[in-house]
Amino acid sequence: MAVNIGGIRMKNPVMVASGTFGYGPEYADLVDLNQLGALVVKGISLKETPGNPIPRMTEVPGGLINAIGLQNPGFDGFVKKYMPFLRGYEVPVIVNIWGKSLEEYVGVAERFNDVEGVAGLELNVSCPNIKEGGMAFGTNLDSLKRVVSAVRKATRLPLITKLSPNVSDIRGFAAAAEACGSDAISLINSLPALAIDVETRKPRIANVIGGLTGPAIHHVGVKLVWDAARTVRIPIVGMGGIMDTKDALEFMIAGATAVAVGTANFTDPSTAPRVIDGIAAYIERHQLSGVDALIGSFEAGA
Amino acid sequence: MVSNTPVEGDYFLLELASRVVAPLVQPGQFVHVRIPGRNDLVLRRPFSVFRAGDGLLSILYKRVGEGTQSLSELPADAALDILGPLGRGFPPVNPEKLPVLVAGGYGMAALYLVAERAPKKGVVMVGGATGKDILCVADFERIGWEVRVATEDGSRGTRGRVTEVMDAYVAGMEGAAPEFFACGPMGMLKAVAERAIGGSWTAWISLDRNMGCGVGACLACVQKVRDESDGPTWARICKEGPVFECREVIWE
Numbered sequence: 001m002a003v004n005i006g007g008i009r010m011k012n013p014v015m016v017a018s019g020t021f022g023y024g025p026e027y028a029d030l031v032d033l034n035q036l037g038a039l040v041v042k043g044i045s046l047k048e049t050p051g052n053p054i055p056r057m058t059e060v061p062g063g064l065i066n067a068i069g070l071q072n073p074g075f076d077g078f079v080k081k082y083m084p085f086l087r088g089y090e091v092p093v094i095v096n097i098w099g100k101s102l103e104e105y106v107g108v109a110e111r112f113n114d115v116e117g118v119a120g121l122e123l124n125v126s127c128p129n130i131k132e133g134g135m136a137f138g139t140n141l142d143s144l145k146r147v148v149s150a151v152r153k154a155t156r157l158p159l160i161t162k163l164s165p166n167v168s169d170i171r172g173f174a175a176a177a178e179a180c181g182s183d184a185i186s187l188i189n190s191l192p193a194l195a196i197d198v199e200t201r202k203p204r205i206a207n208v209i210g211g212l213t214g215p216a217i218h219h220v221g222v223k224l225v226w227d228a229a230r231t232v233r234i235p236i237v238g239m240g241g242i243m244d245t246k247d248a249l250e251f252m253i254a255g256a257t258a259v260a261v262g263t264a265n266f267t268d269p270s271t272a273p274r275v276i277d278g279i280a281a282y283i284e285r286h287q288l289s290g291v292d293a294l295i296g297s298f299e300a301g302a
Numbered sequence: 303m304v305s306n307t308p309v310e311g312d313y314f315l316l317e318l319a320s321r322v323v324a325p326l327v328q329p330g331q332f333v334h335v336r337i338p339g340r341n342d343l344v345l346r347r348p349f350s351v352f353r354a355g356d357g358l359l360s361i362l363y364k365r366v367g368e369g370t371q372s373l374s375e376l377p378a379d380a381a382l383d384i385l386g387p388l389g390r391g392f393p394p395v396n397p398e399k400l401p402v403l404v405a406g407g408y409g410m411a412a413l414y415l416v417a418e419r420a421p422k423k424g425v426v427m428v429g430g431a432t433g434k435d436i437l438c439v440a441d442f443e444r445i446g447w448e449v450r451v452a453t454e455d456g457s458r459g460t461r462g463r464v465t466e467v468m469d470a471y472v473a474g475m476e477g478a479a480p481e482f483f484a485c486g487p488m489g490m491l492k493a494v495a496e497r498a499i500g501g502s503w504t505a506w507i508s509l510d511r512n513m514g515c516g517v518g519a520c521l522a523c524v525q526k527v528r529d530e531s532d533g534p535t536w537a538r539i540c541k542e543g544p545v546f547e548c549r550e551v552i553w554e
Binding site for chain 2: 058063066266269
């Protein structure tokens with residue numbers, strides 16, 4: 001069941017996605033964190049960020065739209081408040097990082113070089129909910145190349161670039177992330193979406209638009225992972241609406257080396273452990289030699 | 303589930319056999335409920351606990367949307383997946399003061415355990431749009447609490463708002479200072495807070511908000527509060543709340 005994501009050794013291919021699992025302690029009473037393949041913490045910026053006004057989340061059929069606005073305690077707050085807790089576990093900790101400028105991305109990446117207990121960085125260039133930075137970097141090819149190259153130079157840690165689905169052709173972005181030194185890519189982040197309260201004719205969340213996640217986006221994710229898998233040689237972390245084992249298997253068959261459970265953590269915190277067991281059971285049932293035999297085993301025909 | 307029965311109008315009483323969760327519940331805490339058979343609803347629904355004890359736990363809920371609609375259609379013996387008890391509930395009633403409970407509609411249910419576990423009896427005030435929104439009165443009376451009712455249409459109790467009943471009661475109080483415990487709509491809670499701050503009384507208020515994870519991870523159900531240095535910060539209603547002392551909250 002073990003996989004290697006650009007130097008991050010995971011004992012199984014299932015991680016929990018950034019923004020859906022807090023910083024670890026929130027779910028520690030409900031999930032044995034050491035069972036997870038990896039834990040990706042909520043996005044960290046150089047300075048503390050208050051996030052967006054409320055309401056920040058609304059449920060829609062098969063998913064939810066959120067615009068939390070990357071609220072986080074900043075590098076110092078995160079390291080002080082959460083790293084001592086996280087070091088008490090064996091689970092690889094991947095820190096999702098973001099910035100409003102190239103300098104901020106580089107700054108936060110550099111600071112993590114000296115932090116003990118961090119297995120890797122996930123570069124968030126795909127958040128749709130902040131005015132500057134985020135998706136602006138991930139949907140323009142030149143910006144993406146600049147930020148990935150700069151962060152690559154700044155960090156000694158394995159680097160996973162998290163791609164936005166909001167591009168006309170994911171292959172160019174996946175290839176650019178690889179060429180600029182990413183050790184892996186993860187996809188997909190949320191899709192920009194709008195929900196309107198028809199009685200008041202006002203938006204259902206304060207930020208007006210937010211990111212759609214959950215089962216509603218699952219098959220968009222599977223398709224984009226498949227596209228990316230035929231383009232790059234670096235490992236892919238597939239995510240988007242994984243609710244059960246079958247959803248995770250689809251990503252792996254499409255070419256993902258690992259998967260991340262996101263919104264389903266809210267629905268049922270036991271989803272990730274169930275998916276881990278489910279993948280093992282599938283491997284046995286299909287008499288595969290291991291997860292490697294599963295990755296990219298899609299038979300598309302034609 | 304042990305029972306799931308209509309109470310009045312759109313209100314339902316749900317009883318659960320839960321030997322694990324029921325004994326742990328503190329007044330004002332909530333359980334986060336997954337709606338069975340509705341995989342299209344990715345979020346759980348938070349409900350304050352009404353009664354808890356003897357391995358039984360009950361919830362009084364109002365049918366307001368798709369989730370509660372589906373919940374109301376479940377057979378009495380269905381299995382329910384709940385997370386709980388969650389959140390920081392009401393603190394123990396201060397025996398030096400007179401407990402005054404103020405409820406709006408089904409907020410009454412969230413206050414029942416405060417009364418049941420209080421070291422002394424007090425008074426409950428409940429308001430609603432009509433008599434149909436006034437619930438649980440007999441439950442409080444059975445444990446010896448005085449209940450005062452206000453409805454906006456005058457169909458039950460005094461015509462007007464619950465805070466008017468509260469004003470009249472407080473004006474005639476003698477002896478011990480009141481300690482308020484309130485649950486209801488935001489406007490009512492704000493009105494209670496204004497009175498408590500004006501009179502230098504303590505008021506514990508329970509905020510009712512849509513939630514995401516329910517365990518403090520997603521940061522959806524945040525409320526602006528004062529931190530130690532009086533500056534604004536976000537508190538997670540599901541984790542630091544749902545109960546706050548009214549001076550902690552920054553009312554906007």
